[in-house]
Amino acid sequence: MSGNATYRLSNTTILAACAVEAPIVATSAAFDERLAETYRRVGTRPGLLVRLAGVQERRWWPEDVTFADAAAMAGAKALAEAGIRPEQVGVVINTSVCRSHLEPSVAVAVHHQLGLPTNCLNFDVANACLGFVNAIQLAGTLIDSGQLDYALIVDAEGSRQIHELTLDRLSSPTATAAEFKEQFASLTIGSGSAAFVLGRADRHPEGHRVIGGASRTGSEHHDLCVGSLDMMRTDSKKLFDHGIALAVATWEDAKDEFDWDGAVDWFIAHQTSTVHLRAMAKAVGVSSAHFPTTVEKYGNMGPAAVPFTLAHHADRMRAGDRIVLIGIGSGLNTSFAEIVW
Numbered sequence: 001m002s003g004n005a006t007y008r009l010s011n012t013t014i015l016a017a018c019a020v021e022a023p024i025v026a027t028s029a030a031f032d033e034r035l036a037e038t039y040r041r042v043g044t045r046p047g048l049l050v051r052l053a054g055v056q057e058r059r060w061w062p063e064d065v066t067f068a069d070a071a072a073m074a075g076a077k078a079l080a081e082a083g084i085r086p087e088q089v090g091v092v093i094n095t096s097v098c099r100s101h102l103e104p105s106v107a108v109a110v111h112h113q114l115g116l117p118t119n120c121l122n123f124d125v126a127n128a129c130l131g132f133v134n135a136i137q138l139a140g141t142l143i144d145s146g147q148l149d150y151a152l153i154v155d156a157e158g159s160r161q162i163h164e165l166t167l168d169r170l171s172s173p174t175a176t177a178a179e180f181k182e183q184f185a186s187l188t189i190g191s192g193s194a195a196f197v198l199g200r201a202d203r204h205p206e207g208h209r210v211i212g213g214a215s216r217t218g219s220e221h222h223d224l225c226v227g228s229l230d231m232m233r234t235d236s237k238k239l240f241d242h243g244i245a246l247a248v249a250t251w252e253d254a255k256d257e258f259d260w261d262g263a264v265d266w267f268i269a270h271q272t273s274t275v276h277l278r279a280m281a282k283a284v285g286v287s288s289a290h291f292p293t294t295v296e297k298y299g300n301m302g303p304a305a306v307p308f309t310l311a312h313h314a315d316r317m318r319a320g321d322r323i324v325l326i327g328i329g330s331g332l333n334t335s336f337a338e339i340v341w
Contacts, residue, residue, distance in 0.1 A: 006214045006257060012140035013207030014339060015150075015197045016082035019311035020074045021298070022059035022191035026163065031187055034167045042177040049187055054274030058190035058299030060160040067098045068109035070156035074195035075114050079152065082197040086114055090148025091121040093139060095131030095155045097302045098229065099124075110154055121148075128225075129270050130329030131155070131303040132194070133213070133337050139198050140210050149200055155304040156193035161229050162186050169231075185234040186227070188273065190299025194307035213325075213337035214254035218246045225330040240276060243328045248283045250334050255284075258338060260324060264290070266317065269326040271295035271305040280326065292316065303327070317341040 028049040032039070039046055049055050061070055071094055079086065092114070094107035107122040116122070125131045125138065132155050139151035166186045169175060201209055221242045225234040255261040267290055269280055274295060281288045292313040294305065301308055306325050317323065321341040328334045 005216065006212065006254065007137055008212035009140040009144050009210050011201045012143045012198055012210045013201040013204050014210060015084065015199045015204055015207050016078040017307060017311045017314060018074055018078040018081055018195050019308040020070065020077060020193045022061045022070070024060040024062065025057050026060050027057045028055055031167065034171050038170055038175050038180060042180055048184070052273065052275065053188045054296050055188045055299050056296050058159060059192060061158050061191050067096055067100060067156045067158055068106050068113065070158065070193040071096060071106060071154040072110045072113035074156065074193040075110055075152050075154045078195035078197045079114070084150050084197055084199070087117045089116050089120050089150050089152050091139060091142060092116055092152045092154065093135040094124045095135045095153060095303045096157060097126065097128060098157050127333060128329030128331055129302045129305065130327040130333050130335055132307055133325055133327035133335040136196070136210060136337050137213060143198060143200055151198040152195060153198070154193070154195045155307065157302045157304045158191045159189040159299065160191065162189060162232065165230050182233045182235070183231065185236050186232040188300045190301045192298055192301045192304050192308050194304045194311060196307055209340045211338040211340060212258065213335060214250055215333065215335040216246055216250045216253070218242060218332040221332045224332070243332055244276070244279050244283060246332050247280060247326060247328050247334045250336055251284055254336060263322060264324050265321040266323045267291050267326055268306055268310045268323060270328050271309060272300050
């Protein structure tokens with residue numbers, strides 16, 4: 001690998017990794033009830049969401065909670081846990097797929113809600129399910145260069161709208177088997193928010209060092225999953241196959257350079273399905289026990305999945321553990337990032 005395919009950071013550490021659960025539970029059993037007649041008509045048995053994706057339930061935000069509200073909740077929690085005051089933050093990066101409008105950025109509303117200073121940069125990074133891992137690289141580069149001392153990365157996803165609209169469409173007596181197949185993945189999506197606070201390692205030896213990472217793209221597959229808040233159309237089989245292939249190619253290129261082969265304690269991967277996670281574990285030559293999961297109870301939370309899962313399982317990590325974050329996003333793009341806990 002060459003050029004900007006890999007990067008290394010020398011002075012960036014994670015001071016806090018926090019998750020916020022959306023409070024309303026939406027079960028796959030309830031979705032099955034809504035789709036019972038469609039299942040019968042297209043020749044499919046109930047329980048498909050659990051059998052194919054492992055998703056037993058997912059969460060919704062209350063209707064009066066905006067994406068910016070949810071992101072700010074996670075950001076406030078992370079700042080408090082890190083012991084960093086709002087006026088110390090040099091940049092806030094929002095990486096959410098979900099947004100209520102095209103402009104202004106979600107980050108600017110999060111900036112306002114958290115009372116961040118006027119000299120704190122704020123912007124969105126949108127890259128499907130990969131945005132949070134990309135933001136770690138961007139924020140770390142700013143910290144390593146000495147341009148700022150602390151960075152806040154936030155992400156909030158909400159699936160209520162797309163679920164309700166998709167269930168309405170697929171429960172219609174005119175819904176076809178083809179429509180069911182291409183919209184099925186929409187029902188695996190979940191809601192939740194997460195945030196990291198990053199700082200300078202030379203000032204915070206207690207933090208979790210960000211070592212660096214590697215990225216690759218397979219942009220010829222950019223049309224396999226195309227979505228909005230109203231509808232997502234996915235070729236699930238091709239997305240799975242090409243996404244795994246791209247991630248494996250990235251792993252093969254990077255494992256020697258970063259000495260990852262046989263030396264990684266935990267893999268925190270984007271949570272699309274339990275089948276996907278088992279396939280990734282097999283591809284990198286480890287047992288599934290090295291891949292902590294949240295997808296069964298929280299669904300696929302897009303770019304929030306990696307930080308949410310890390311925060312959710314942080315009590316299992318021990319000082320010195322090597323952790324590789326794996327992001328795979330529609331596009332296709334993939335990025336790996338290493339943290340030493």
